[in-house]
Amino acid sequence: MNEAAWAVGRVSGFVALFLFTGSVLLGIASRSGRPVFGLPRFSVTLLHRNVALLGTVFLALHVGTLLLDPLARLNPIDLLVPFLGAFRPFWQGLGTVALDLVLAVVITAFLRHRIGQRAFKAAHWFTYVAWPVALAHAVGNGTNGTDKLFLVSAAASVAAVAGAVLWRLSPTFLETARARQSLAGEERPR
Amino acid sequence: MTGSLHIDWTRCDGRGLCTELLATLLTRDDWGYPISRRGDGIRGEVPIAPGHEEAAREAVILCPKLALTLRPPAKSS
Ligand code: SF4
Numbered sequence: 001m002n003e004a005a006w007a008v009g010r011v012s013g014f015v016a017l018f019l020f021t022g023s024v025l026l027g028i029a030s031r032s033g034r035p036v037f038g039l040p041r042f043s044v045t046l047l048h049r050n051v052a053l054l055g056t057v058f059l060a061l062h063v064g065t066l067l068l069d070p071l072a073r074l075n076p077i078d079l080l081v082p083f084l085g086a087f088r089p090f091w092q093g094l095g096t097v098a099l100d101l102v103l104a105v106v107i108t109a110f111l112r113h114r115i116g117q118r119a120f121k122a123a124h125w126f127t128y129v130a131w132p133v134a135l136a137h138a139v140g141n142g143t144n145g146t147d148k149l150f151l152v153s154a155a156a157s158v159a160a161v162a163g164a165v166l167w168r169l170s171p172t173f174l175e176t177a178r179a180r181q182s183l184a185g186e187e188r189p190r
Numbered sequence: 191m192t193g194s195l196h197i198d199w200t201r202c203d204g205r206g207l208c209t210e211l212l213a214t215l216l217t218r219d220d221w222g223y224p225i226s227r228r229g230d231g232i233r234g235e236v237p238i239a240p241g242h243e244e245a246a247r248e249a250v251i252l253c254p255k256l257a258l259t260l261r262p263p264a265k266s267s
Contacts, residue, residue: 030254033205033222042207042252117201117256176204176222
């Protein structure tokens with residue numbers, strides 16, 4: 001039973017990280033306002049949301065099983081306050097930070113229509129902190145975090161996300177960027 | 191019992207989700223902003239044709255800028 005919890009705890013952590021990487025990429029893609037791989041814009045948005053929620057489910061599984069597992073020596077307080085852990089407290093603390101940021105992002109996303117665009121957006125920026133922190137947690141805390149295969153896929157994820165962020169910062173990121181730029185200086189039509 | 195879809199131009203960024211979901215009612219201008227296909231009435235007030243209520247509701251939920259709201263039908267019509 002304990003071994004099963006340990007195994008599920010580890011694998012679900014990797015799956016959650018993988019899904020969050022996909023969700024970050026899909027989120028940036030949907031922000032550009034473009035269809036992706038032939039998917040209409042609303043599908044990209046829905047996919048971004050659903051992949052993120054699935055990642056959150058695996059994150060809950062990851063934390064939940066390790067909470068039950070005596071080997072991991074995880075205390076409920078570790079879910080809220082980082083860097084108190086018994087085992088590699090710094091790297092585990094990064095996991096706590098990522099978990100709390102993800103919860104903030106998910107809860108504000110659910111309440112978007114109630115709390116308004118500004119608060120939703122403010123919390124959504126946390127993903128750009130949560131994702132690298134979660135990746136560092138996986139490398140530093142995971143039993144297989146420094147395996148060659150994992151490090152290679154981690155490097156590939158970093159490259160993909162960094163590329164997407166650079167694209168997001170580029171002047172032609174928005175689908176309508178060109179049309180709107182040619183209008184620069186003039187009044188935007190309503 | 192169909193109302194209209196109100197577009198808040200201070201929020202809309204022309205991301206085109208509503209124009210996909212309501213392709214028969216809306217089209218996009220050159221800058222990506224939605225316009226009513228019927229081309230009549232006020233630009234930010236799109237009458238929802240019967241059968242499109244569900245899609246309109248979806249658009250309100252999914253609009254990335256929270257720019258859309260549903261308005262009940264005007265009393266006179
Ligand atoms: S979905 Fe929202 S932001 Fe996008 S074009 Fe429609 S109203 Fe504007």
